[in-house]
Amino acid sequence: MSPFLVISLLCALAAAQAGTSQPASHPGVNLNDSDNARKARALLDQTIQALGGPAYLTYENKKEEGRYYPLYHGRTESTGIPYNYYVEYPDKDRFEVIHTKDINIVPGQVSVGGVKVKNKFDIVLIHNGNKGYETTYKGTAAQEPEDLERYLRRRPHSLEWVFRKWIHDPNVAWFYDGQSVVDGKVCEGVTLLNSQNDSVSVSVEQNTHYPIKISYSWRDPKDKQKNVEDEVYDNYKLVQGIWTAHSITRYYNGETSQQRFVNIASYNLQLPDSMFEAAVTYDPKVPLKKR
Helix, strand or coil: CCCHHHHHHHHHHHHCCCCCCCCCCCCCEEEEEECCHHHHHHHHHHHHHHHCCHHHHHHCEEEEEEEEEEEEECCCCCCCEEEEEECCCCCCCEEEECCCCCCCCCCCCCECEEEEEEEEEEEEEEEEEEEEEEECCCCECCCCHHHHHHHHHHHHCCCEEEEEEHCCCCCCCCEEEEEEEEEEEEEEEEEEEEECCCCCCCCCCECCCCCEEEEEEECCCCCCCEEEEEEEEEEEEECEEEEEEEEEEECCCCEEEEEEEEEEEEECCCCHHHHHHHCCCCCCCCCCCHH
C-alpha cells in the first residue's frame, strides 16, 4: 500500500474514532471524492458486471454440491468429504456433510430438523440470523460459542455482503490499493473501511475482473493478537448467468484451513423455510445418563 493510502487510512480511522460520520483526511474533505476512491469504486463496479450484474446482485439463494477438505496446519488426511451447502441471503445457511457408509438408509425416509431429506447426513450445520445449530445422530445442539463467533465474524466480510451492503454505505471509505499478485494472478485491490474501524479488502483479477481474494483482520480480545482471515476463489464457471467460483480456499493467519471444490452450483431454488430452522434437543455438555 502506498504512503498516501496509509496516511489516508490512519486519518479515516481517527475520524471514525471521533464519531465523524464521513471519514476525511482533514475537515471538509471527503476521501470518497478523491481520484483514488473513484478508481476503487470503478474497479468494483467492473467486478459486479463481470460476475453477472443484476443476476449476481439479486439472487435469493444458492446451492453447492461438492467435496470439502478440512485442514490443520495446511494438511489434511481426508480424501474429500461430500457436502451440500445452501445459502439464503442475507443471514441463513445450511451445510450438510453427507454420510456415505450406511447403505441401509432408505432415501426420503430420514428427517433432519423436521425436513425430509434424500440422504443421511453425519452433520447438519444451520445458521439463522445470529443463531447456530448442529445436528448429529445424537440430536440437535446449539453450535459451540467459539465456532458461532467465528462464523458471525466471517459472514459480514463475505463477497455477498461487500457487494450488497458495504458499497452502499455512505460512511464507508474507499481505497484503491494498486496491483499485486494473488494465487499466481495479477490483481488490483480495493480496501473498504467503515465507521466502526472495520475493513475488508478485495483483490480482483486484472483481466477478468473476477474477485480472487477477500481479506479481513481482527484483534483477539483475550490475547490482543491480530488475526488475518482470507478466502481465495478460483475456477469460475457460468451458472444461470452468474460467474461462480468452483474452488474456494480459506486461510487463517496464512495457513490453509479449508478447501471446497464445487461440482454443481445452482441459484434461486424453491427452498422451504424449514431447511433453515432447528430446535435444540440436547446439551452435549450434560452427561447422557443425566438427560
